Amino acid sequence: MAGIDQLKHIVVLMMENRSFDHMLGGLTQKYPKINGLTGNESNPDTNGAIVKVQQNAEFQSQLDPDPDHHFPGVDLQIFGGAPQGPGRVANMQGFVKDYFSQTNDVNRSHNIMSYFAPENLPVLTTLATEFAVFNGWFSSIPGPTICNRAFAHYGTSFGQVGMDIFYILDPILSTYERMIQGGHTAKLYYYDQPSSTMEIVNLLKNQPQIFATYDQFISDCSGGTLPEYCFIEPCYNDHPGADGAQILASDQHPDHNVREGEQFIANTFNAIRTNPDLWMSTALLIVYDEHGGIYDHVVPPACTPDGYSATADNTGTGVPFNFDRLGIRVPAVLVSPWIARGTVVPGTEDPVNAQIFEHASIPATVTEHFLQGDAKRTIREQQAKTFLGLMTGTMRPDNDCVVFGNLS
Amino acid sequence: MAPSRVISVPKTDPGAYNPKRPAGKLLLAQAAHLRDALSKHVDEKPADSKEATEILAFDIASIKTEADVSNYTQKVTAILHPQGAKRPGK
Numbered sequence A: 001m002a003g004i005d006q007l008k009h010i011v012v013l014m015m016e017n018r019s020f021d022h023m024l025g026g027l028t029q030k031y032p033k034i035n036g037l038t039g040n041e042s043n044p045d046t047n048g049a050i051v052k053v054q055q056n057a058e059f060q061s062q063l064d065p066d067p068d069h070h071f072p073g074v075d076l077q078i079f080g081g082a083p084q085g086p087g088r089v090a091n092m093q094g095f096v097k098d099y100f101s102q103t104n105d106v107n108r109s110h111n112i113m114s115y116f117a118p119e120n121l122p123v124l125t126t127l128a129t130e131f132a133v134f135n136g137w138f139s140s141i142p143g144p145t146i147c148n149r150a151f152a153h154y155g156t157s158f159g160q161v162g163m164d165i166f167y168i169l170d171p172i173l174s175t176y177e178r179m180i181q182g183g184h185t186a187k188l189y190y191y192d193q194p195s196s197t198m199e200i201v202n203l204l205k206n207q208p209q210i211f212a213t214y215d216q217f218i219s220d221c222s223g224g225t226l227p228e229y230c231f232i233e234p235c236y237n238d239h240p241g242a243d244g245a246q247i248l249a250s251d252q253h254p255d256h257n258v259r260e261g262e263q264f265i266a267n268t269f270n271a272i273r274t275n276p277d278l279w280m281s282t283a284l285l286i287v288y289d290e291h292g293g294i295y296d297h298v299v300p301p302a303c304t305p306d307g308y309s310a311t312a313d314n315t316g317t318g319v320p321f322n323f324d325r326l327g328i329r330v331p332a333v334l335v336s337p338w339i340a341r342g343t344v345v346p347g348t349e350d351p352v353n354a355q356i357f358e359h360a361s362i363p364a365t366v367t368e369h370f371l372q373g374d375a376k377r378t379i380r381e382q383q384a385k386t387f388l389g390l391m392t393g394t395m396r397p398d399n400d401c402v403v404f405g406n407l408s
Numbered sequence B: 001m002a003p004s005r006v007i008s009v010p011k012t013d014p015g016a017y018n019p020k021r022p023a024g025k026l027l028l029a030q031a032a033h034l035r036d037a038l039s040k041h042v043d044e045k046p047a048d049s050k051e052a053t054e055i056l057a058f059d060i061a062s063i064k065t066e067a068d069v070s071n072y073t074q075k076v077t078a079i080l081h082p083q084g085a086k087r088p089g090k
Helices: A020-029 A071-079 A095-103 A106-113 A122-130 A145-154 A175-181 A200-206 A214-223 A258-273 A276-280 A361-371 A379-383 B025-044 B046-056 B066-080
Strands: A009-015 A042-044 A050-052 A132-134 A186-190 A211-213 A229-232 A282-288 A332-335 A343-345 A403-405 B006-008
Touching (some): A042 A106, A071 A095, A122 B006, A145 A175, A145 B025, A175 A186, A175 A229, A214 A229, A276 A282, B025 B046, B025 B066
Parallel strands (some): A009 A282, A186 A229, A403 B006
Antiparallel strands (some): A132 A332, A282 A332
């Protein structure tokens, strides 16, 4: 029986603000199929000097101030500062220039080209090489968090390209509502109340019943009560715990400590991995909401518009945006014992076999798998690539799959 | 059967904890979204209005640090989602 026939649960963990090359680009040297870095990729700085990518990423303090990742800044990063107009070419040459606008320090602006040595990220790089890594998973919008996370929940941002408050007036339901209305189960787990969720004015306010905390996720995994679909949000800020403990942000958003995010990913994986029934019936997707202004070398491809348009005022670039181009590439890893070790899903580097994914792929996959596509959806989501086809007909033996140790 | 491979995960540097870190744009946006949701919640559920009104009187422009954000976020979320205060199984 194929793995997809065994699949009872889809779990999505969405982290914050790191690009593919920054987190996984260093794997290419050992795993050439992974479309990361050769070491020769570069950007010009504001003095015209060539700045190569550097394998010197640090867990904290290197990307402070927070790199720009709002729409105009990402436009500069992608197009290198070429003026708006037909015929301009995306070249991924504006990252250092854009970071200089935050740092006002030429040397510090070079930090945006940093990437991690794979051994410094043992959780993410292990999962990427032990299961499936996507060479072509892009953020849905070349912009910041709120609008990109909306794509993961609804398959659209309803025309938003920023962080503004917006209300959903269209008859497009969130994935959770679709599931529950269809007689299925779904939850959105936030870390705790001091961290809360990033999906507030529409979901937390109007549908609090779909929410639970991360403690409940851990309990649901061990107790065999995990819903069919769930989405996990990491901790977004440093704060004291109820018992006086120091709760660290685990979202990996600069300038939060990347190692704490590694611990969080490992804890989430272990919660599923250590329940044998859950492990054999669950697919875990670990993905980042957007690149956070950090360098990636792959030009975002065009995409199917979702029927909305952002005005020139809203984009801040002087021209409207029709949601016809994806945002910058992010790390994405799919974990299941039904996935062959070392699966690399080709992206734009292999035009013949490319499989392009974005956050609309999340509601698309859940809706196709559990509801046979029965929901009102944007054309963008209907055309989004789904990811469960990566599951094979062979379940890997237990001792062929890793576990993580030394967790907090 | 051979045991599964165990991958050791390094601990986070204890000095990483810094609730006095300035709140970034994402956290400030989150606070604004929470305030908006709370104001509408009060309109719809007057029974929750006493505590909520006190929180709404707080000027979110005074939020400077992650500790400030987390304190505000906890208070608003406790009203919008009181179930989040419960420990699993209790």
